[in-house]
Amino acid sequence: MAQQITVYVLIDSVAAFEANRLEGNIYLMDNLRTEGSKNQGTGQLVTAINGTAWSNGTQANEPLLNWLVAGLSSLPVTLPRNYQLDRSRESERVALDAMRLDARALKSDPGAENVRDGLIRAAAALGVHPRFENEHGELERHALQLLDLRGEVVPEADLEADDIHQLPPIITDITGEAVDEGILYPAQYGTPVPINAGWYWSATASTQRPGVYSYTMHIKVYKLIFAGGQPIWQDKDMTYDSQIQVRSRQMVNGFTGGGTGLLPIC
């Protein structure tokens, strides 16, 4: 039985955001190199979709594609789903504990300079919640603090650092020729796997009409920007076309090379 197909979509989010396009900033690969996929690791991937058909024309297998998206400037998608939230909360817990101790010391000695410095340090180490534009066009506080690519909370003083974990890009739709022609039947599914907050795109394929077809990925790319000194998650919607090559072979009996017969037992 044919294996499931995974198309891995790796995006340089920062470069794509700044250039306003995915061309040149996207790298595609799949798990069917030995089965005929071409141009692995480039933007010109052609994914092989190998079907089989019974002699009456009906499809004998059902190829299944999954798309997984990852950002070059983002933490690995394989981290536990609550990783960012856990890191945010942990940094707040550490800061609160430090402040509580300082506050107690301040009570007994209001003039203590080291206590005052400690409080300032604890406050400065606190993470930052960027804003993002919600569905009503209002700026809203993002639930997660900024992290860097090592998973550390980024304090306000380091906001301009170049190793900020950018919100990973996400696919928002799959359209195009292959969908219009009834070759790909895409849909978004939920998963317990820690990919894009538990959502991924998948499609079943019809292999009754072999040929090369293109499809369009609709991708939302995020980047941290600053407006009025305030960090904001800005998104841009982009599209990128990729291709599938659909082939089909007719089923034959493994024992006879033709129709079904007696088992070759001697």
Added chain:
Amino acid sequence: MVGNINIAVAVDVAAALSGGSPDDVVFLIDDGSLASEGKGTSRLITDCVPGQLVRWRSYAIDLQTPVSIKAVRFLNWLDRGGDQAVGRDDVASGGPDWYNDSLDWSGIVPWFMVPGLAYRYRLTLQMGTGPNALISFDTAALKRVG
């Protein structure tokens, strides 16, 4: 009337490619209505009667790994009594799995099988085209019971 029999060959492909032995990485089960032995192991003995259609299908336990049935070959009388041959096959690795995917491994149980005797077959599985791509074993069998 006894219906057809499907023999499902479930394979832990990652373990097989890492050199696991067939006993540890391949699991056979059938849906026949007679009492087969060794279900869920590589030593399945499927009870059958003449006229039934038997169909083998492979399934990867991890859906994103490749596996297909490259060959099902019944051992002849001389082979059947000897030691069981288990391990990597000497068959040269052929084309991609897709070529095997278009093979329908099905056939009808012949009337001339001797009842009560286990007719062992050698099953060769292909997982991609790498160094450990082929695995073979001949521990499973068909047995005519009526």
